[in-house]
Amino acid sequence: MSAYIDQFPAEAKVIRSAFYTSFIALALGAAFGLIQTLHRTDIVRVIPSEMYYTVLTAHGVLLVVTFTIFFLVAIFTWAVTTSLDRGVEDIRFTWSWYVLMSLGTLFAAVAILAGFTDRTEMSADVLFTFYAPLQAHPIFYIGLVLFVIGTWLAGADWFRSWWAWKQENPDERIPLPTFMVLTTMIMWYLATLGVATSIIVFLIPWSLGLIDTVNPTLTRTLFWFWGHPVVYFWLMPAYMMWYVMLPKFSGGRLFSDPLARVVFVLFLLLSTPVGIHHQYLDPGIAEGFKFIAMTNTMFLLLPSLLTAFTVVASMEHGARQRGGEGYFGWLGALPWRDPVFAGMALAGLMFAAGGFSGMINAGMNINYLVHNSLWVPGHFHLTVGTAVALTFMAVSYHFIPQVTGRRLASKQIALFQVVLWFIGMTFMSNAMHRGGLLGMPRRTAEPEYDFPFETAIGTVGELNAQIALGGVLLTLSTVLFVANMLITALNDPADDLPSNTIPEPLSGSEDAPLVLDNLKLWTAIAVVLVIFAYSLPLGSIVERGGLFGPGGDAFPMFIEFVEGTVFGLTGDSVSSLVNSPLEWLRAMR
Amino acid sequence: MSSDAAALKDADSPPDESAIERYIGHDEFDPIGTLALIMVYFLILVLMWLFMYFVEFVGNEPTVVGMV
Amino acid sequence: MNIHSYEKVWLIAAMLLIVGFIATITYGSVALGITMVDDSEETIDPNALEEHERFGDLGVHQTDSDEYDVHVRAYQFNFEPGSSALGTHDPIVIPQGSEVTFYVTSPDVIHSFSLVGTNVNTMVVPGEISTMTAEFDEAREYGVVCNEYCGSGHHGMEGLVKVVPEDEFHLFSVADVDAPESIEAGEETELTATIDNDALQTEAATVTLEIGDEQFDTDVEVDAEASAEATFTVDTSDLDLEDADDLDWTVTVEADSPATLEDGSTSGTIDLETDEDDEEADDEDDEADDEDDDPNDDDESTGDDE
Ligand code: HEM
Numbered sequence: 001m002s003a004y005i006d007q008f009p010a011e012a013k014v015i016r017s018a019f020y021t022s023f024i025a026l027a028l029g030a031a032f033g034l035i036q037t038l039h040r041t042d043i044v045r046v047i048p049s050e051m052y053y054t055v056l057t058a059h060g061v062l063l064v065v066t067f068t069i070f071f072l073v074a075i076f077t078w079a080v081t082t083s084l085d086r087g088v089e090d091i092r093f094t095w096s097w098y099v100l101m102s103l104g105t106l107f108a109a110v111a112i113l114a115g116f117t118d119r120t121e122m123s124a125d126v127l128f129t130f131y132a133p134l135q136a137h138p139i140f141y142i143g144l145v146l147f148v149i150g151t152w153l154a155g156a157d158w159f160r161s162w163w164a165w166k167q168e169n170p171d172e173r174i175p176l177p178t179f180m181v182l183t184t185m186i187m188w189y190l191a192t193l194g195v196a197t198s199i200i201v202f203l204i205p206w207s208l209g210l211i212d213t214v215n216p217t218l219t220r221t222l223f224w225f226w227g228h229p230v231v232y233f234w235l236m237p238a239y240m241m242w243y244v245m246l247p248k249f250s251g252g253r254l255f256s257d258p259l260a261r262v263v264f265v266l267f268l269l270l271s272t273p274v275g276i277h278h279q280y281l282d283p284g285i286a287e288g289f290k291f292i293a294m295t296n297t298m299f300l301l302l303p304s305l306l307t308a309f310t311v312v313a314s315m316e317h318g319a320r321q322r323g324g325e326g327y328f329g330w331l332g333a334l335p336w337r338d339p340v341f342a343g344m345a346l347a348g349l350m351f352a353a354g355g356f357s358g359m360i361n362a363g364m365n366i367n368y369l370v371h372n373s374l375w376v377p378g379h380f381h382l383t384v385g386t387a388v389a390l391t392f393m394a395v396s397y398h399f400i401p402q403v404t405g406r407r408l409a410s411k412q413i414a415l416f417q418v419v420l421w422f423i424g425m426t427f428m429s430n431a432m433h434r435g436g437l438l439g440m441p442r443r444t445a446e447p448e449y450d451f452p453f454e455t456a457i458g459t460v461g462e463l464n465a466q467i468a469l470g471g472v473l474l475t476l477s478t479v480l481f482v483a484n485m486l487i488t489a490l491n492d493p494a495d496d497l498p499s500n501t502i503p504e505p506l507s508g509s510e511d512a513p514l515v516l517d518n519l520k521l522w523t524a525i526a527v528v529l530v531i532f533a534y535s536l537p538l539g540s541i542v543e544r545g546g547l548f549g550p551g552g553d554a555f556p557m558f559i560e561f562v563e564g565t566v567f568g569l570t571g572d573s574v575s576s577l578v579n580s581p582l583e584w585l586r587a588m589r
Numbered sequence: 590m591s592s593d594a595a596a597l598k599d600a601d602s603p604p605d606e607s608a609i610e611r612y613i614g615h616d617e618f619d620p621i622g623t624l625a626l627i628m629v630y631f632l633i634l635v636l637m638w639l640f641m642y643f644v645e646f647v648g649n650e651p652t653v654v655g656m657v
Numbered sequence: 658m659n660i661h662s663y664e665k666v667w668l669i670a671a672m673l674l675i676v677g678f679i680a681t682i683t684y685g686s687v688a689l690g691i692t693m694v695d696d697s698e699e700t701i702d703p704n705a706l707e708e709h710e711r712f713g714d715l716g717v718h719q720t721d722s723d724e725y726d727v728h729v730r731a732y733q734f735n736f737e738p739g740s741s742a743l744g745t746h747d748p749i750v751i752p753q754g755s756e757v758t759f760y761v762t763s764p765d766v767i768h769s770f771s772l773v774g775t776n777v778n779t780m781v782v783p784g785e786i787s788t789m790t791a792e793f794d795e796a797r798e799y800g801v802v803c804n805e806y807c808g809s810g811h812h813g814m815e816g817l818v819k820v821v822p823e824d825e826f827h828l829f830s831v832a833d834v835d836a837p838e839s840i841e842a843g844e845e846t847e848l849t850a851t852i853d854n855d856a857l858q859t860e861a862a863t864v865t866l867e868i869g870d871e872q873f874d875t876d877v878e879v880d881a882e883a884s885a886e887a888t889f890t891v892d893t894s895d896l897d898l899e900d901a902d903d904l905d906w907t908v909t910v911e912a913d914s915p916a917t918l919e920d921g922s923t924s925g926t927i928d929l930e931t932d933e934d935d936e937e938a939d940d941e942d943d944e945a946d947d948e949d950d951d952p953n954d955d956d957e958s959t960g961d962d963e
């Protein structure tokens with residue numbers, strides 16, 4: 001019985017580094033977040049409005065790429081080593097992917113932050129979606145590629161551990177945490193094919209001037225091919241924490257191991273063939289493809305809805321073991337004063353709300369109401385910005401002592417911090433949702449126009465005040481978190497750390513059908529589903545606009561160049577095919 | 590109360606063993622509280638969906654319609 | 658694999674929820690007829706919008722009795738037509754009770770064209786044409802925003818759609834004004850304005866001439882997709898000329914109705930010859946005749962920019 005650092009001192013060091021990198025990104029991201037909230041609500045404007053987009057690019061990239069994914073690789077390394085009870089195969093390899101990811105981040109960050117100074121023409125004010133023909137400096141794209149390659153190698157590292165373990169334990173089930181890591185990584189390999197193709201084949205050559213034009217719809221579609229599954233890449237480590245850690249902190253056990261496996265398999269299968277739901281309002285994509293993406297997306301709700309049940313049931317098990325009674329009374333028996341538990345439970349609660357606004361986003365025609373309005377940041381600050389971020393912060397209070405061997409600086413402040421995040425996000429996100437319904441646009445430095453936004457209840461001023469207040473509370477909460485982590489890292493060593501264990505589920509892996517562990521089968525099905533979902537839309541986009549687009553110029557956000565050439569291929573054969581069912585139904589009326 | 594006792598324990602220790610009053614095995618455990626809670630959530634989802642779709646969305650005219 | 662019976666209940670409820678969502682959306686698509694922006698238009702060369710039949714002729718066009726097409730170019734950082742806040746372009750004016758199809762494209766980067774507080778909202782992607790048809794039953798104004806980041810001036814990208822009562826809506830424009838370059842002070846003179854009507858029905862236009870500090874109105878009937886002339890006879894001795902050496906004039910059509918894109922005004926200046934500068938005026942006469950058409954260029958640019 002010992003803490004993680006005693007079991008795996010070398011791995012603990014890599015994990016620690018990844019945690020620290022992610023915390024730096026979080027701190028910087030929060031600072032930019034504060035500037036944004038105060039700027040767009042016109043409370044304090046410390047930067048010129050053109051610079052808002054440099055800030056927003058940095059906020060997006062640092063938080064949803066650097067913060068989340070560095071945290072993920074730390075947690076996944078912990079999960080694989082702990083659940084297989086073996087160290088990594090070669091620690092130098094482990095360091096190499098960490099270094100590659102850091103280098104990638106550094107490249108991208110330099111390109112983005114250069115946008116703040118006029119001394120260099122370099123910049124990358126393209127936001128984290130980098131839609132062409134907006135163009136960033138080549139090192140922005142190169143940085144992203146290095147980062148992604150780093151994550152590929154990290155995945156290889158975990159697969160390698162599993163293969164080595166399997167040689168020694170040929171008849172055992174894949175331990176649940178490792179199973180979660182492997183399925184998530186298979187999804188990631190599949191998903192990153194989209195963005196990697198977009199960047200390597202089109203955007204890098206284009207930003208270097210080797211090709212003149214790109215097809216904006218094609219690069220955008222390839223982006224979203226990755227852009228939806230990436231949200232599950234953020235979410236899966238949080239889910240893993242809810243499945244394997246939350247029961248432990250609730251004083252109970254995971255309700256069902258088999259269902260947890262089913263859920264991760266469903267995510268592997270369904271996360272990727274849905275990305276077109278981000279393009280419901282794009283021209284150049286047939287309505288039929290949008291409809292297919294919509295139904296797939298709706299079925300992707302299933303694993304999350306199942307998770308809600310399993311996770312809450314595991315908490316209830318803990319509460320009942322702790323003496324909880326009644327239909328709802330058991331909630332009071334949960335360890336709400338423990339910041340790790342409270343943070344995760346509040347994150348889960350916010351995810352229930354974020355899940356609802358996500359259902360609206362998924363609803364194809366209702367997208368006319370909310371698309372690109374402030375509703376959307378309202379939604380994802382509940383999901384990635386709280387369900388994921390707050391879970392990560394909460395579990396850090398457990399993991400940082402585990403990987404440093406040091407005592408948590410302050411548990412009281414930790415508890416205050418997670419509650420403060422919850423309150424701040426309630427203000428900010430609620431007001432963002434409401435503002436979005438009025439038609440307030442997202443990604444806008446000065447959402448002040450010649451015409452008014454019509455409010456049914458309340459005023460625009462009141463919404464702005466809530467957004468700004470929420471943003472300030474969130475920033476404060478981040479400061480408390482980072483300070484607590486910093487002091488912990490420098491704190492005295494603790495010799496009474498809890499041991500690094502994962503309790504057995506109530507219904508264990510022996511109840512899970514063997515087929516669930518057949519990763520080859522699930523990979524094959526996932527590939528087939530992606531081919532079904534994407535070959536026709538991609539084919540039609542290329543048929544219409546050509547591989548390199550129907551002409552147009554680059555809009556370098558760093559330097560003006562390139563004249564456009566014309567490619568003129570159009571076609572609508574496939575799209576008329578996929579549209580026919582809806583057209584037929586309409587005609588039936 | 591036992592839960593408070595757990596909470597006051599050292600920060601890093603998860604409030605597990607000590608606070609547990611009884612052990613409940615798989616077969617004795619019926620997650621009735623979870624079912625109750627999640628049905629409330631279900632109701633909220635249905636009502637909010639209907640409100641968002643038919644009031645906020647359909648009532649937000651003009652709306653893009655096909656050329657009839 | 659044993660699944661607890663409560664969890665089975667939830668599994669069924671979750672499936673019902675999913676099917677219910679899909680059913681609602683299908684109902685919206687089929688029964689309410691809400692269609693998605695799609696690939697019904699062919700692609701377009703973003704560098705040659707002027708050569709396109711629609712984007713070479715921006716603005717509002719009538720296609721049937723209550724049906725209009727609006728051709729809009731969304732570019733960094735304006736809508737043409739639409740962005741009227743700073744006077745860059747005209748607002749989009751359409752009649753109440755009409756069915757309007759917007760055709761929007763971009764010559765540069767991705768934008769959006771979104772009518773605030775409505776379900777008229779689309780991405781605008783270079784190389785693609787977004788089309789949306791919607792009915793406008795209420796006479797009011799709608800703000801238009803670009804809600805996709807399109808560069809450092811993105812937050813200033815806005816426009817206006819004005820839905821006006823049907824009887825205030827016209828597709829008139831002043832095509833030409835025939836006015837003398839110079840006259841003797843105190844003489845009588847004549848100005849003739851040619852009024853185009855792009856609407857698909859005959860309409861009566863009130864044409865207004867402002868000259869000096871006087872104003873004259875005249876009504877003309879203009880046939881569908883045709884033009885008519887309005888003639889003003891002005892006796893300069895009735896004008897309060899004081900010691901002015903020239904006379905400014907402006908012709909507008911339906912001045913009080915909100916301007917449509919094609920609605921124009923045109924103006925010019927008439928030299929006033931007094932006894933002292935008689936000789937000079939004679940010399941300038943020939944040049945003046947050549948410049949006769951000048952004011953009309955102004956008018957053209959209002960309607961057919963690009
Ligand atoms: C201190 C806490 C935070 C504050 C005050 C904050 C504030 C904001 C605001 C106001 C916006 C909207 C800007 C606009 O559309 O004009 C925004 C966008 C965004 N935020 Fe945050 N945020 C915070 C934390 C987070 C976290 C933890 C995440 C994710 C892990 C996150 C991810 C994002 C993303 C992805 C965007 C969209 C960027 C884009 O549109 O390109 N934020 N944030």
Ligand SMILES: [Cu+2]
Nearest residue numbers: 227228277278
């Ligand atoms: Cu998505």
Ligand SMILES: [Cu+2]
Nearest residue numbers: 803805807811
């Ligand atoms: Cu814009």
